[in-house]
Amino acid sequence: MTGPVLSIRNLSVTYRIANEDFPAVSDVNLDLAAGERIGIVGESGSGKSTLALALMRLHKHPARIASGSVTIGGTDLLSLGKEPLRRFRWDRVSMIPQGAMNSLNPVTTVRRQMTDTIRAHTRELSKRDINARIEDLLERVGLDRGVADLYPHELSGGMKQRVCIALAIVLEPQLIIADEPTSALDVVVQRRVIETLKDVQSQLGAAMILIGHDMGLMAQSVDRLAVMYAGRLVDDAPIRDFFHDPQHPYSRLLIDSLPSPDELKPLTGIPGMQPGLGRLPDGCPFHPRCPNAAEVCRNIDPPLELSGPSRRAACHMVAAARAGRNFEEVTG
Amino acid sequence: MTWNYVGRRVAMFFAVVLLAASANFLIPRFAPGDPTAAVLEQLMSRGQQVEGAGDIVQEYRERFGLDDPLHIQYFRYLWNTLRFDLGQSISFFPQTVSSAILDALPWTIGLLLVSTFIAFGVGSLVGALIAWPGAPRAVKALVPGLMMLSAIPYYLLALIILYALAFSSGIFPLGGAYSSYPRSFDFETVVDILYHACLPALSIVLAGVGFWALGMRGAMIGTLGEDYLTLAEAKGLKPRRIFFGYAVRNAMLPQVTSLAIALGTAASGSVLVEVAFNYPGIGFLLYNALRSSDYFLVQGIAFVLVLTVAIAVLILDLVYPFLDPRIERQ
Amino acid sequence: MSNVLRTLRASLSFALANPKMLAGIAILAVLLLFSFVGPMFVDLRNAEPISVSTNQRPSAELWLGSDSGGRDLLAVMIAATPQTLRMGVLAGALGVAFGVFLGLVAGYWGGWRDRVISTVTDTMLTIPPLAILLVVAASMRSITVEIMAVIIAALSWMFAARIIRAQVLSLREQNYVKMAKLSGMSDLRVVLTEVLPNIVPLAFAAFVGAVSGAILAGIGLEVLGLGPQNTPTLGMTIYWALLYSAFSRGMWWWWLPPILILIALFISLFLITAALDEVANPKLRRSRK
Amino acid sequence: ALSLGLVATSALPQEAEREDQLVFENISQRVTTPENYNPYLPSTLQHAGLQQVGQESLFYYNYESGELEPWLASGYEYNEAFDEVTITLRPEARWSDGEPFTADDVVFTMQMLKENAPALGGNSVDARTWIEEIEAVDEHTVRIQLTSANPRYILNTFGVRIYGTAMIVPEHIWSEQDPLTFSNYDLEAGYPVSTSPYQLTSSTTTETVWTRRDDWWASESGFKDLPEPVEVLFRTAGSEERRAAMANANELDTLWVLGRDNFEQVVEQNPDITAWFEEAPYAYLDPCPRYMAFNTTKAPFDDPRVRWAVSYAMNRDAIVDIAWENLTVPAQWMTPDYPPFQSYMEENADLFEQYDTLTYDTDRTAELMEEAGFEMDGDYWVDGDGNRVTLDLVIRQGEADQTRMAPVVSQLLQRAGFDATFQLTDIAAYTDALNSGRADAWLDVSCGGVSDPYATFELYHSRHAAPVGEVATGARTRWENEQFDEVVNQMAVTAADDPAMHDLFREGLEVWLEEMPAVPLVQAALLTGFNEHYWTNWPTESNNYVHPGHWWATALLLVTNVEKASAE
Amino acid sequence: MSAPLLDIDDVTVKFGGGVGQGPAFTALENFTLRIPSDEPQIIAVAGESGSGKSTMGGVGLGLNRPSAGTVRFQGDDIWGSGMARSTDFRKSVQAIFQDPFSVFNPFYPVERLLRIPLRQFGIAKGRTEQDELIQDALSKVGLRPEQIIGRHPHQLSGGQRQRIVVARALMLRPKLIVADEPVSMIDASLRATVLENLRSLRDDHGISLIYITHDLATARQVSDRLFVLYRGRAVEEGSANDVIGDPLHPYTQLLMNSIPRPDPDAGWEGETQGDEARGTLSDRSQCVFIDRCPHRMDACRRAPSDSFVQRRRVACHLYDDARVAT
Ligand SMILES: Nc1ncnc2c1ncn2[C@@H]1O[C@H](COP(=O)(O)OP(=O)(O)OP(=O)(O)O)[C@@H](O)[C@H]1O
Ligand SMILES: Nc1ncnc2c1ncn2[C@@H]1O[C@H](COP(=O)(O)OP(=O)(O)OP(=O)(O)O)[C@@H](O)[C@H]1O
């Protein structure tokens, strides 16, 4: 097996507000292998979308990649010039946007938009080839070929989302980034769409990043789950390990707070609020809400470190436990 | 496009026309003064001693049906209007109102429509570029200039242009639509007509460009945040394609709606521009008709103006669904 | 979220921090100062005809020279600027008040009222305003600044009505409006205390826009000789200048100052409207870096 | 319509060279009736060529010589009682279609007018009023039986007394038409058919073109030489700026009124531009002095003292200076300063000393107002009840001189304590305000006599008066005075050259001045010009073969007299 | 027995259908809901987007006027008697809206939301009296008054705002609160806290609650009874625990199967079935679920009437027999 499809090193993205840079993504490291599905969860505002956009260099002013590197399929994304970047996008990495409702150009047909995309990257295909490809793709995502000649507003939310999926795989990319692809859909439709997405992704053998905050959805869809908190990656574990043995205290509380439709259990929340951009406390950003925060947590920001077989966590307590030291030693 | 939609627009069209026609009929009738007396006065002031002026006035009042009760006049007017018989001009008797209007209309349409569309096109493009992050810096430098222009009304601009480009420098003619009435339709005549149309068109275009540019800029800024633009960029489309096919195409929609209203305003603005440039169009005709209190002509012109604008609005409304396929939903 | 950020205070402080607003207000202030302080130095009676010798170029005594009617043009400018503004403000206020009223009724109460008002508004919008203005103005026997304001307002309320209606339609669906109803407030009070304050920035922007629209229409009438003949206004000054062919006689000091003042006025009002638009419509703010 | 026009005119002969074209300025903003050449429809625009080169008159009254020059007619003769007149026509006159011009045409025309009064306008009313009977004595002699004695009938009706005249139309064309709807416009058919040397060849809203007919009867018979211009154009020019520029560019050969400043600048740039006088005041006097009139039935202007007070408030020099740029002089009375009136005015100098219409004296105003029972309250006169004396001058917009006078007059009134304003109104509102009696006061033109004072006097005859609300005519002051009426009645039957006129004049004038129903303001000088670049021998003070009104029917005399400049 | 607190009886709500507006849209159809006076309850109303949940809430609040059917409050027909606008009714029925942002008029300080009803309902006239009540209510929801009073809404966090709304409901002591998706915009971490607050309203203050949501998991945790709406019709109604634990109506079943369980080993059970609904339904004479139902049969061409099975009400022809039996 060759190296990872995606490799993020020390990536930081900042927003410039009133002449000051606020980090929305800090020092993220992540690798992704071909065919792998990773989920990224986190509270609203934790930087998930910012990270996703940065992975395609689609972030807009006032966002700026402050440092780090992103390599996709061996290409260093950040060093690409304008035109190479344009060609690179979608060819290697595509995305399924957060709001499929608004991501299709409302005034042209599905066919036009798909043709557009193909034409922007290859001039060789004939019109007939392109049409055949479009219809084939639509069928692959479970849509009628007739959908090609409809306008976005003539489609239901689920159909639009499927069109977006078809669009995402039109150039058979190595990496697909899906930012909350189903958050606007109801559960019945959501299930169908996610299953379609999983299907086409595994057929292509592409790597996939699925962003969201629905833990149930993640549990059913990904191989690995990463948690973002205040712009950092704080937890990264294979999906079963994550649910059965959450290491980071935030992950633990998150799982505890999930209501289940299948049983009655008391509701428990995570007390406190996520810190706002630029108002990060010293030390571990989670320590004000952490039930077992110690002195060290107040002063030192824990790095994301290996904490088990193929899993990482950013927590002093986890690190201490792994180092075989006990709680007192750390605080002492 | 649903029939319901078409039906509603067409009904609206007739409502506008009927309303306009009625207002048209009533307003001049509340004006003091008697059009026939006015004609006589014109003669008398030229020095003709008219005996029995009252008789002549009466004679003409009868001829034009001005003595009938108001409602009879109203229905007759509506009926005639329906048949596109706008009656006879009093001051240009025996020329009919329709023929007087037909003489003037081509000039106005030529001048106004062309320059409004030029202003619309250029303004929208410039506005779109101003808002477009990838546009050259030089374009952004236009903003203050455009703002100034859009703040200055047509006719003040017309006066300044007239002074600068025609009066003091003599580069352009001082007014009129041609040097000598076109006797044949050859190349020279066409050039002459275009030459005469330059300044009035320039003042309409200049004043309009700023307005359209600013409107388009607002619409573009609204569009820029849309998800489909981000996706278009993500798809690796060429910037030009994103600009025209995605951003401009969508930002244009509200502009097209204002075009309808702008045509109405432009029709009004034309009065002043035409008067300033002595341009033999509808606006100039209206001005003269008002001056000579020619009821029927004033009515006819106002009616034709409203009708033209109403037709333009109707066309825009009917074309709009093709520009914006979402519209049929409402 | 952006909704919440829009308190009046925030708007105001934003507006005042807005360079467009500042520039607009500065120009307006200069013009007003000119017309308020002016009378202390210049005898406004010289704005009447046959007061000074005719056709004088600008000089130490007559800073802006005199016209062919023997008016001191500096005095005319000082007297005319507030008259023109007064007409605009009056017409703008009347038009916007009427437009806001109709917009509120149509937007908040909806139903048949909305259908009637919207239809009439749309209809009126397509009618070429100046054509009607000309007909109406030509039918009036004696035109004063006030009458002109009323005529112009009668033909310009539609713009305000449309904007306000659209805004009210969306405000009506805001939960705080429902909350107010649930708090036992009557519809009228809901409109006055919950809806109205939130359309103030918009109405104000519409008002400033209407003022400049009214001045524009007014000048149009005046230049065609349908203005208030006995009052010195900027438009009438241009009318007289045209009548005496000041252009070809090279009397630039006659026609240029009113045009420049008007342009300054229009630019100032435009800047203020643009700034207010940014307050009322946060989308526009985004483009400013 | 543009394209239609092009098709219709594309078959025309090639345009003449500029040096063969005589370009008149059309004094109207446009050719209002480009498809109507019926001279008797009140709406017809006469001065876009129709009355200048499109027709000929029986006589032309020459202001300079005071003579009635025969043209289509060779002479006329009244009977003793002035109630019958015989006109002899030139036998050689011919219509443009070759038919002879005969007495039958004259009879037909006048009968048509008489029968269709008042629909055919002022001429028809005139015909109905004066013609008892008209007959062709022989092919070239017409006899008209008048309804009552009228020694001025020929001058008034056939002599271009002011502006226009009764034009004879061809019976063989018109007898088959309804004169009320006949447009007399058909270029293919050669309409309008006339006796004149020019044929209409193009007519649009901005320009009419008349082309010379080389078979003109007068040149063939040797009565006149063929005029030199091959084409005569009447072109609308627009704003004063534009007209000045066109004059500079020699695009116009005659010019409508220019402001003095403008005129002087034009002359400076184009020395070929001339006027009647070489020096200021350049202009030839218009026969219609400008005045201010009152509705004399409305208080307080029903009081002659108040009317005189207003007259004393008029600083006529200021009006001359500001509204007329010093091109004219104050008017002592309502007649133009023409030679025939000189003796009348001189003989009555004593009267004018007593009733001084030229004096500006606000003290006299104050005296008279106090005498009339008013007092000063602040800056304004108030009556016994404390009401201000207000005065709303109605002004006809579009007449530049009146529009220019309005602010001056109202300002003068303000300074004298009258709360005066003015309203610029369009012609209909103006006419209506005056005719109906709604107006307090207004500025107007006094177009009366040009060779004797009768027509001026006649304007104030009480038969023109009517109660407010009904239509008044004449000067519309609604002034009534029996003694004055008597004078007018006698003048009507007295020939212009009868010495009795002088006594009648003095008697009437004294009554008039005492009552002052209207306030004379200024003589009217219309600064029109000619361009010698292409055409010379324009009338001037030293070459005064005719007066210079190029928009009048007398302009045919200009056209037949101008000479090509390049020929020199 | 006293009259029910709220009695929504066979109510239908239609929108549009005016002149030139096209056919009317049925947002809620033949809906019946009764809340007893003596026993406070939390009633959940669930269903997909556009199924008529908010419309139903509006009916309960007296904001939406039914096109057919009656709404009685403590026995009085609120529309028939004009009660819908009376202060009495307003005082008794309050709302907590979906998002805690738009309930505050950005123009005013936040405590206005608390002060206005006190004045309008005549609960406290004097300013000091009002202040006392307000401070009391705020501290009940764990807010310190000085953090709140005089602030404008944008100066507060979502959680704080949400709690002010709850405080308002507490302070007014209504008999019924309609909470329209009160937690849909809130993160999982805060969600539990707010729901706990709501539950304590019933337990500690005896206030009944209509809890509108599309989240069946939370509905199960907090509510006593559940209505499942589909295209304006209540397709299933019963004890929340029963309905969610053992759904009867094919739609409810589909819904339950589709919910992704937060457990990687659980898997998504059952078949994915039936495509999503497209467009609006014009023919309401048949079963509204007909186009997606896996058990579609001929009888479904008629609208089903309610069957009563296992202490609940189901509108489905599958249970026609049960109806006969009952
Ligand atoms: N244009 C911007 N200017 C300034 N700050 C921004 C901007 N866009 C996002 N942010 C801030 O950056 C942080 C991360 O935002 P981001 O959209 O990445 O969050 P997210 O995890 O995707 O949230 P959600 O779950 O709501 O989509 C937030 O604090 C947000 O307020
Ligand atoms: N005022 C209205 N006019 C017209 N249609 C309306 C109106 N209010 C609601 N509707 C329609 O009625 C249907 C039900 O709306 P409702 O708001 O009750 O749904 P909901 O179940 O609350 O949905 P959501 O979960 O999206 O809030 C929707 O299709 C909606 O479009």
Ligand SMILES: [Mg+2]
């Ligand atoms: Mg996001």
Ligand SMILES: [Mg+2]
């Ligand atoms: Mg809802």
